[in-house]
Amino acid sequence: MSRVRLVILVCVAGACLFMATSAQSEVDLKTYSGILCVESGVVSSSTLYYDSSGAQNDDAYTHSFICATTLDCYGLQNDSWIVLWDRNSSTNFSCSLVNRNAVTGSTYYGDAATTSGIEGPVQKTLDAPDTTPSYLVRYISCSVPAKYSGNRSAVVGYAIDENC
Numbered sequence: 001m002s003r004v005r006l007v008i009l010v011c012v013a014g015a016c017l018f019m020a021t022s023a024q025s026e027v028d029l030k031t032y033s034g035i036l037c038v039e040s041g042v043v044s045s046s047t048l049y050y051d052s053s054g055a056q057n058d059d060a061y062t063h064s065f066i067c068a069t070t071l072d073c074y075g076l077q078n079d080s081w082i083v084l085w086d087r088n089s090s091t092n093f094s095c096s097l098v099n100r101n102a103v104t105g106s107t108y109y110g111d112a113a114t115t116s117g118i119e120g121p122v123q124k125t126l127d128a129p130d131t132t133p134s135y136l137v138r139y140i141s142c143s144v145p146a147k148y149s150g151n152r153s154a155v156v157g158y159a160i161d162e163n164c
Contacts (some may be wrong), residue, residue, distance in 0.1 A: 025081075028072070028073060028161060028162040028163065029159055029160070029161040030069070030070060030159060030160050030161075030162075031155050031157060031158070031159040032055060032067065032068070032069070032157060032158050032159065032160075033126065034053070034054020034055045034067070034083070034154060034155035034156045034157050034158070035050045035055055036055075036067055036068050037054070037055035037065040037066065037067040037068075037142070037155045038055070038065065038066060038068075039063055039064065039065055039082065040064045040065065040066045040141070041063075041064050046058060046059060047059045047063050049152055053085060053152075053154045053156060054083075054085075054154045054155050054156040054157060055067075055144075055154060055155045056144075056152035056153065056154040057144040057146060057152055057153050057154075058147055058152055059144065059146060060146050061083075061145065061146050061148060062091055062143055062145055062146050063143075063144055063146075064141065064142065064143055064144070065141075065142045065144050065155060066139050066140065066141055066142075066157060067082075067139060067140040067141075067142065067158055068139055069139055069140070069160045070136045071136065071137075071138055071162065072162070073162050080097055080125070080126040080128065080158075080159060080160045080161055081120050081123050081124060081125050081126055081158065081159050082095050082113060082123070082124055082126055082140060082142075082155065082157075082158040082159075083120075083123050083124075083155075083156040083157045083158065084112035084113075084115055084119070084120055084121065084122055084142075084153070084154070084155060084156065085119075085120035085121045085122075085153060085154040085156055086115035086117070086118055086119045086120050086122075086145060086153050087118060087120070087145070087148055087151035087152060087153045087154075088118070088145035088146060088147075088151075088153055089117050089118050089147035089148065090148070091145035091146060091148075092114050092115045092116055092117070092145065093114060093115040093142060093143065093144060093145060093153065093160075094112045094113075094114045094142065095109050095112065095114075095124070095126065095140055095141065095142040095143075095144045095155075096109045096111070096112045096113070096126070096140070096141050096142075097109075097110040097114060097126040097127065097128055097138070097140055097160075098110070098128060098129065098138065098139050098141050099128075099129045099131060099132055099133060099136060099137075099138055100133070100136070100137045100138075100139070101134060101135050101136070101137075102136070102137045103134075103135045103136040104133075104135075106133055108129035108130065108131040108132075108133065109141070110126060110127040110128050110129045110131055111127040113125060113126055113127075120156075121156050125135055126140065126160075131145045132164060135153060138160070140158055142155055
């Protein structure tokens with residue numbers, strides 16, 4: 001390959017990379033499977049059950065799950081959502097987007113997305129917390145209903161848009 005062709009190829013590739021980076025800076029929506037959620041607090045070996053439906057509560061009691069997110073910028077959240085499958089008629093899901101200062105531990109919650117009775121899979125909007133602290137860690141916190149008549153409630157998936 002001649003030097004001229006190589007220089008042109010590098011320039012074209014660089015322009016494409018710049019355009020892709022510019023387009024990404026407007027919308028930074030990342031989607032995740034519910035299997036990335038884990039139990040928080042007191043962990044029991046029989047609580048979590050994972051399959052293609054996501055992270056499920058396999059216990060007779062409500063448990064707290066946290067769902068990880070990846071940060072590559074610290075923009076405000078926009079158009080973030082979670083897909084829940086509530087299979088318990090007497091207890092509801094409650095999930096919030098959380099911003100936490102990793103140094104001080106200060107924690108800020110967005111308004112809770114909830115279910116009402118048996119629903120799902122259903123997509124619920126996650127409102128951003130009013131405060132975005134320094135040393136930011138961002139995750140979703142959910143109260144997951146207990147197993148009911150043999151059916152497990154599940155976090156199926158979620159998405160976070162950092163709006164960079």
